[in-house]
Amino acid sequence: MLPAANRLRRSEDFRLVFRSGSRSANRFVVVHVVKGASQAGPRVGFTVSKKVGNAVVRNKVRRRLRHIMADHLDVDARLVVVRALPAAAQASYDELAIAVATQLERAGVNRG
Incomplete structure (x- = not known):
């Protein structure tokens, strides 16, 4: 799971990115990435x-993406x-x- 400190929630932040x-x-x-x-x-x-699908499909995709990004917090x-x-x-x-x-x-984002 993605920690709360690493979640982007405000619409202003989304617009900035x-x-x-x-x-x-x-x-x-x-x-979309803002480096720093x-x-x-x-x-x-x-x-x-x-466009991705109904609510069940959208939530499944979102959960998968959240789990994937939890591995990329470095x-x-x-x-x-x-x-x-x-x-x-x-x-x-795996494809995602x-x-x-x-x-x-x-x-251009580097790990580590």
Whole structure:
């Protein structure tokens, strides 16, 4: 589970990431990143629209993404937003994990 200190909740923060962050995408997710060091690790938010599916499917995708990002709390980003695309509904957990890790790397985020 993603710790409360690492959750992005305010709409102003989401807007900041969408407007000023770098972006990287594939067919499952779009990862928006604002780089910068943070002692508590990055704050992470998720966007899963109704295009992904009904409420059950959206929540399943969101839970998977939250669990995946809990493993990436050692990245050198300040703010991260993971936006699920409709293909994420049919993706397996492993496909989503690879997609997120690849897009974080393409966005220029380093681990460690």
